[in-house]
Amino acid sequence: MPHRPDIGTVGRVPNVSELAVSPAGSRDLPCPVRADPVAVHGFLTAACAAERQRLVAEHPSVLGALDGAPPALRYAANDLLMHAAGPPYRDRDGRYLLFDPRGRGRIARVFGDLAAADRITVLVPGAGNRVVNFWNGVGGEGYRSPSAQAAVLYEAACRRAGNPGRLAVIAWLGYDTPNGNDLAVARQERAQAGALALRRFLAGLVVVCPRASIALFGHSYGSTVIGLAASGLPARVSDVAVFGSPGMGVDNAAQLGIDARLWAGQSTRDWIRWVPRSRLFGFGHGTKPADPRFGARVFPTSDVADHDHYLSPGTDSLSSLARIAAGRP
Template sequence: MTPTLLAAPKAVRITPPAGTAAWLADSRRLPDPLRTDPVAVHRFLAAVSEAEQRGLVSEYPGVVGALDGAPPAMRYAANDQAMTAAGSPFSERNGQFLLFDPRGDGLVAQVFGDLSAADRIAVLVPGAANRADNFWTGVGGERHRAPAVQAADLREAAARYGTTDKDRFAVVAWLGYDTPDGVDVSAAREDLARTGAVALNRFVAGLSAVRPQATIALLGHSYGSTVIGLAAPAFPPRVTDIAVFGSPGMGVNTVAQLGTTARVWAGQSSGDWVRRVPGVRLFGLGHGTKPTDPAFDARVFGTSDVADHDHYLSPGTDSLANLASIAVKGLVAYAQGQCRERKVQRLRLMTVHKGH
C-alpha cells in the first residue's frame, strides 16, 4: 500500500538478522539479537572460547555480523563470510564491516580505522536513496554521495584538522536502516526514521559495550539527521557531539527537546535545496524546526563553500574541516584555546549561537 502524508504512523518493526530462528533455537541459549542488551551480549560472548566464537561465526554469519555487543573481530569475520556468499559485487569489497545484509535495499556498516584502539568514534548516518548497492559508488553513481567515500574522507580530514593521532580515531559509515527512496512521501514522514532510530540506539549501545573507553560523535546528513534526532533521548553520555547537515529537521523544535547531554551542531549551505523545505511537523508531515534556525538553539558551523545538498563532506570544504573538528573533539575545544593556530582558521568558518 502506498503511504500517504496523513496515514497513521506505522509500528516500528525491526527485521531480524538472517538466521535468527535457528540461532534462537540453538540449545546453547544464545542471546536474542533484537532484545538482549548489547552489554549482556558482550558479556556472554566474552565467556565463550575462541574456538566457540569461530564456530558461531561459521554457523550463523548473518546473526553474528549484525549482533550489537559482539566483539568487532567476530562481526568482521561473519560479514566477510556473508559478503563472499552474496557474490559480486559485494564479494569484491575489502574492509572491516560491522553489518552486512543484502536483503531488500541492503544494510551495511563499514569501519575506517582501528576500532579496538580508538578513543573517539564518529558514526556517519546517511540519508535518502542510499542502499547497499551504491554504498561505495554513490547515489546516481556520484562518488561524493557514497557513505564509504565520505567516511574515508572524514577520517583523512581528521588528521589535518582534528587530531595529530589518526590511529586513535575511527569512523563508521552506518547504513543500518532502510532509507526513503528519494524526495517522496516516505522522506516527508518519520516511519523509516523511527525504525532507524531503534537500530541506531542498539548500534551505539553496542559500540559502548565493546569500546567503553571511547566517546562518540554522531554525524547525520539529510534524512539521517532525522534518524539521529529521534534516537537522541536514548543516547548514553559517551555520545558527546551530534552534528547534522543538510537537515530537513530532527523531529523536534529545539535542542532541549532532543533530550540529550551531547553538544548539538548544525550546518546548511545557502545553495542547499533543503532550505526550501518548511520547518514544520504537522499531521505526519515534516520534521520540525530546522536545526540551523536560531530558535532551535544549535551551534551552527560554517558551510560557506558548499554549493549544494551533497558536498558537505567533500575534501577541501569548510564544512568537512569543521565536521572533522567536531568528530574528533568538538569545535568547543578549539574555542577554549586548544590547538590555537588551527582555532583561528576554524573560528572564522563557524558561528556559534549563544545560550547552548
C-alpha cells in the same frame, strides 16, 4: 543528568533461556532482537577462541548483526557473508560491522581501529542510500557514497588529531531509508525505525569500546533519525552534528533532551532550505537545526555547493566536521 539508553527501547535484559536462542532456533547465540548488548558481549567473551570461531563459521548472519559482539567476530562473519553474496560484494575490502543485502539492505563500514579508538564518529546517511549504492553513491555519483564520505572524513580527522591512531569513523546504514522522491521522506516512520536500530547499535558500541567518546553525524534524513533517537543516546555521545537537515522532529534543541554539544550546518545553496518547517498530519520534521532560533552551534558552510557536498575535500564544513570528529571542536 546524562541521558542513557532506555532498556525498553534498546532491548531488555533477557532471561537465561532467551539468551541462548537465535532466530533459527539454535541454542548457540543470543537473540539479536531480544538480547541486551551487554549480555551479548558477556556471552561471547566467555566462550573460548575455538568456540567463537565455530559460531562465526556456522552462524555468520546472526553474529554479523549482533550488537555487543566483539568487532573482530563481526568483521569475520560479515566477510563470510559478503564473499557468499558474490559479485559485486565479495571483492569489497574493509571492515564491516553489518552486512545484509536483502531488500534495501543494511551495512556498516569501519575506518580505523575500533579496538584502539578513544574517539569514534558514526555517520548516519539519508534518503536514497542502499547497500547497492553504498560504495558508488546514489545515482552513481561517488561524492554521495556513504563509504566515500566516511573515508574522506576519517582522513581529514586524522590530520587534525594529535594521535590519529585513536580515531575511528563508521558509515552506518542500519535502517531502511526512504526514496528521495516520494512522500515517505517527509514522514517519520522510517526515521522512527532507524532511531531504534541506531540506539541499539550505539549501546553495543559503548559495550565493546567503553573508553571511547562518540560523535554522531547525520546528513539529511539521517539527522531526523538522530533526532528521534536523541532521548535514548548513551552518555558517551559528546557531540551531535547534523548537516543538510530537514529537521530533527522537534522545534528547538532543548526538546531533544541531550547533554551532548549540538552542531548544525546548512548551505544557502542546499535545496533543503525550501522544505517547510511545519509538522502537520504526519508530514514535516520541525525547525531546521541551522536556524538560529533552534539553538545549535552553527558551523560554516558558505563554500558547500549543494545538498551533497558537506563532506567534500577543501570545504569549510569538512574542516569543521573533521575537528569535531577528532574531538577538537
